[in-house]
Amino acid sequence: MHEEIAVAGFGGQGVLFVGRLLAEASLLEGREVVWMPSYGAEKRGGTVWCNVTISDEKIGDLFITRPTAAIAMNPASLVKLEPAMKSGGLLVVNQSLVPSKVSREDIRVVYVPANDLATELGDDSVGNLVTLGALVTGCPVVSTSSIIAVMDNLLPKNQRRLEINKRALSKGCAWTQGN
Amino acid sequence: MTKFSISELDTVLYHRPESLEDYPFHFCPGCGHGIVFRLIAEIVDELNIKERAVCVACVGCSVNSYHYFNFDGLESAHGRAPAVATAIKRCHPHLVPFTYQGDGDLAAIGTAEIVHACARGENITTIFVNNAVYGMTGGQMAPTTLVGMYSTSTPGGRKPSLSGYPIRVCEMLSTLDGTAYVARVSVHNPAAVRKTKQAIKLAFRTQLANLGMSLVEVLSPCPVNWRLEPVKALEWLVKHMLPQYPLGEFKVIEAVAALKKGDRLCTKK
Amino acid sequence: MSKKTLMAGNIAIAEGAILAGCQAYFGYPITPQNEILEHMSKRMPEEGRVFVQTESELAAINMVYGAAAAGCRAMTSTSSPGFSLEQEGISYMSGAELPGVIVNVMRGGPGLGNIGGAQGDYFQSAKGGGHGDYRVINLAPASVQEMMDLTMLAFELADKYRNPVVVLADGFLGQAMEPVVMREPVTELPSKPWAITGALGRAKNIINSFEMDPVNFPPRVKLLLRKFKKMRRNEVRYEGLNLGDASLVIVAYGSASRSALTAMKMARQEGIPVGLLRPITLFPFPYEALSNLAQRINDFLVAELSSGQFIEDVKLAVGLDKRVALVNQYGGVPLLAEEILEAIEKMIKQPVGG
Numbered sequence: 087m088h089e090e091i092a093v094a095g096f097g098g099q100g101v102l103f104v105g106r107l108l109a110e111a112s113l114l115e116g117r118e119v120v121w122m123p124s125y126g127a128e129k130r131g132g133t134v135w136c137n138v139t140i141s142d143e144k145i146g147d148l149f150i151t152r153p154t155a156a157i158a159m160n161p162a163s164l165v166k167l168e169p170a171m172k173s174g175g176l177l178v179v180n181q182s183l184v185p186s187k188v189s190r191e192d193i194r195v196v197y198v199p200a201n202d203l204a205t206e207l208g209d210d211s212v213g214n215l216v217t218l219g220a221l222v223t224g225c226p227v228v229s230t231s232s233i234i235a236v237m238d239n240l241l242p243k244n245q246r247r248l249e250i251n252k253r254a255l256s257k258g259c260a261w262t263q264g265n
Numbered sequence: 266m267t268k269f270s271i272s273e274l275d276t277v278l279y280h281r282p283e284s285l286e287d288y289p290f291h292f293c294p295g296c297g298h299g300i301v302f303r304l305i306a307e308i309v310d311e312l313n314i315k316e317r318a319v320c321v322a323c324v325g326c327s328v329n330s331y332h333y334f335n336f337d338g339l340e341s342a343h344g345r346a347p348a349v350a351t352a353i354k355r356c357h358p359h360l361v362p363f364t365y366q367g368d369g370d371l372a373a374i375g376t377a378e379i380v381h382a383c384a385r386g387e388n389i390t391t392i393f394v395n396n397a398v399y400g401m402t403g404g405q406m407a408p409t410t411l412v413g414m415y416s417t418s419t420p421g422g423r424k425p426s427l428s429g430y431p432i433r434v435c436e437m438l439s440t441l442d443g444t445a446y447v448a449r450v451s452v453h454n455p456a457a458v459r460k461t462k463q464a465i466k467l468a469f470r471t472q473l474a475n476l477g478m479s480l481v482e483v484l485s486p487c488p489v490n491w492r493l494e495p496v497k498a499l500e501w502l503v504k505h506m507l508p509q510y511p512l513g514e515f516k517v518i519e520a521v522a523a524l525k526k527g528d529r530l531c532t533k534k
Numbered sequence: 535m536s537k538k539t540l541m542a543g544n545i546a547i548a549e550g551a552i553l554a555g556c557q558a559y560f561g562y563p564i565t566p567q568n569e570i571l572e573h574m575s576k577r578m579p580e581e582g583r584v585f586v587q588t589e590s591e592l593a594a595i596n597m598v599y600g601a602a603a604a605g606c607r608a609m610t611s612t613s614s615p616g617f618s619l620e621q622e623g624i625s626y627m628s629g630a631e632l633p634g635v636i637v638n639v640m641r642g643g644p645g646l647g648n649i650g651g652a653q654g655d656y657f658q659s660a661k662g663g664g665h666g667d668y669r670v671i672n673l674a675p676a677s678v679q680e681m682m683d684l685t686m687l688a689f690e691l692a693d694k695y696r697n698p699v700v701v702l703a704d705g706f707l708g709q710a711m712e713p714v715v716m717r718e719p720v721t722e723l724p725s726k727p728w729a730i731t732g733a734l735g736r737a738k739n740i741i742n743s744f745e746m747d748p749v750n751f752p753p754r755v756k757l758l759l760r761k762f763k764k765m766r767r768n769e770v771r772y773e774g775l776n777l778g779d780a781s782l783v784i785v786a787y788g789s790a791s792r793s794a795l796t797a798m799k800m801a802r803q804e805g806i807p808v809g810l811l812r813p814i815t816l817f818p819f820p821y822e823a824l825s826n827l828a829q830r831i832n833d834f835l836v837a838e839l840s841s842g843q844f845i846e847d848v849k850l851a852v853g854l855d856k857r858v859a860l861v862n863q864y865g866g867v868p869l870l871a872e873e874i875l876e877a878i879e880k881m882i883k884q885p886v887g888g
């Protein structure tokens with residue numbers, strides 16, 4: 087397998103963390119992986135992205151240009167991601183913040199009201215986990231059980247955070263399944 | 266709230282200074298740099314020196330200074346702004362160069378340059394913004410970071426046994442005979458901002474009167490790197506920075522004192 | 535399979551240094567390598583070792599000089615503008631025969647430039663950017679694992695030759711995370727009887743690079759030159775991929791070589807037999823390996839993140855009768871595999887001599 091995943095949104099939306107979870111989960115599953123963040127003088131509130139390449143082979147390029155799967159957390163990232171997507175790829179759109187629809191017909195799209203679903207869980211900061219659940223259900227680049235194992239590892243001290251993250255993840259999974 | 270348009274008002278009370286470009290500041294929410302920029306622009310307008318003013322930008326969050334001001338400006342290498350300003354003033358004495366420097370820029374990598382500009386008594390002005398961290402690079406310890414204060418390179422807070430003590434720049438530089446005017450001000454509330462304006466204006470007038478080196482240190486909040494909300498950051502500044510960095514004038518040579526007559530200025534607390 | 539940890543390049547450098555027995559770290563903040571300084575601010579005190587955030591890169595390199603003179607494994611890390619400032623100190627270290635490691639996570643230049651990854655320091659690093667007749671070994675990692683491994687090697691080579699060693703990485707590699715196999719810590723450090731440790735029970739030691747009488751200096755330089763010759767003989771390192779059947783060879787180092795790897799695969803899928811030669815040491819440069827290749831290969835494509843610096847060494851190696859083309863980016867922008875593939879296609883379409 088060889089997947090190139092892009093995650094983009096506002097700073098503070100947990101974009102880098104989602105990428106990190108994907109990367110750690112792939113490593114757990116014994117694959118080669120590269121996690122590459124955008125970095126720069128972007129101040130808080132600016133657009134942030136990261137890409138994750140997952141492969142069975144040694145990975146070359148640190149950057150990706152044609153994502154096979156992607157998450158657009160805010161309107162600006164959809165504008166960038168839509169034309170870049172590889173034909174047949176899966177694009178998860180955070181409907182809570184992105185009002186527009188995707189016009190390309192050669193890609194799969196999941197619209198998920200991530201922030202609203204997160205708010206239902208009582209913490210609107212876990213919208214990122216909702217979109218991650220939606221992504222891995224539509225395009226199984228890693229298993230949800232690997233993601234959960236990674237979270238157990240990364241957040242051992244924060245049980246409350248861990249629990250709500252897990253619930254958000256499964257809410258995202260269910261959303262894609264139900265649509 | 267009542268709505269009214271500018272035309273309904275008799276007088277415009279507040280407008281963009283001519284010396285300030287219509288160019289969005291890139292600063293984080295609650296940052297103090299923007300206030301200081303505006304004050305400098307107002308002062309340059311009031312002193313009518315837009316055609317002579319030169320902003321020597323440093324390397325730090327204020328690196329883009331020359332984009333904000335509507336007069337000449339240039340970049341300098343990290344810490345070297347006083348050397349660059351010295352050369353500009355010596356080559357063109359009618360110009361009014363000022364450096365705009367952060368605490369990392371002025372009090373760490375550029376300590377030699379600022380000390381020797383002061384020692385030579387260069388007839389330039391330095392605006393020194395002290396936010397107690399390296400803002401641009403992500404909140405590492407600065408020479409002005411308080412003892413016990415968190416930064417990204419002092420895990421658990423600054424420990425004197427490991428990283429020494431904060432530098433009080435005004436106190437240090439005012440011992441040098443070449444300095445004519447040295448003051449520390451702050452931007453934590455409107456009254457303090459007004460005093461800041463008076464001090465910076467006097468610094469420029471010191472240069473215009475050829476009286477020697479003038480330096481104004483401005484205590485300024487950095488909410489993002491302090492990990493505080495903007496209003497909390499102002500409270501933090503008052504509570505923690507003011508005791509370490511008392512406001513006031515540290516050097517006012519007689520000729521500057523004479524200039525001051527007629528002006529109301531901040532007095533040493 | 536040994537256990538792998540997901541790690542950022544900058545952290546791998548810091549951890550590599552700790553594993554290599556680095557006893558003292560000195561640094562000044564500069565993006566895109568702040569994570570090294572920040573990580574060391576936590577880890578070095580934990581290990582009971584020396585950490586100082588300095589007031590400038592000038593101070594940092596001179597502290598490395600001091601710690602090295604005192605017989606310690608010492609390092610600093612910086613990015614391009616800071617590396618420029620350190621050139622004087624590196625010249626002094628080489629002149630005084632002091633080992634030490636300088637990590638340069640390059641960014642876009644010249645001047646203040648920007649914080650994107652770049653390779654514009656090639657000349658000042660590989661050729662020695664300071665004054666005088668000296669050389670420093672340059673190790674160029676191309677993966678996070680190599681960020682760790684080559685940092686460890688750098689300490690070893692620095693001690694072996696009593697000369698500074700540069701780890702020349704770039705901002706993209708510094709920020710990227712990849713799986714890393716943690717190495718075993720170095721437990722035995724070489725003894726340094728020449729070091730400044732106090733003349734207790736021995737004759738005094740002096741460390742300097744100064745000779746009053748010019749007549750006495752050339753023999754000293756000659757000693758250094760002999761060392762540099764030895765480095766050229768013993769320390770050339772490179773990686774070759776698919777060179778056997780290649781009709782075109784991409785030459786690239788660091789993160790540019792990563793894009794080149796993908797470009798090579800893409801070209802081969804199109805049926806173009808492309809190989810890759812990746813120098814790991816930039817000084818000493820793999821001239822011989824390249825000139826051997828040039829005996830049967832006519833087309834070389836140089837991929838670099840600078841405006842045509844690295845290509846000069848490739849041309850020197852393969853000779854003027856070969857086609858050497860350049861595909862590059864500079865100023866902090868990454869070079870993408872697709873751009874390299876395009877350059878490959880263009881090159882093979884153009885007839886030789888055309």
Ligand SMILES: Cc1ncc(C[n+]2csc(CCOP(=O)(O)OP(=O)(O)O)c2C)c(N)n1
Nearest residue numbers: 324325326343367368369370399400401564
């Ligand atoms: C030679 C060199 N070293 C390091 C840097 C990286 N750098 C950019 S800004 C800065 C410090 C900024 O802090 P400060 O002067 O306190 O200003 P602030 O950003 O807080 O306004 C540093 C270290 C550089 N540009 N050049």
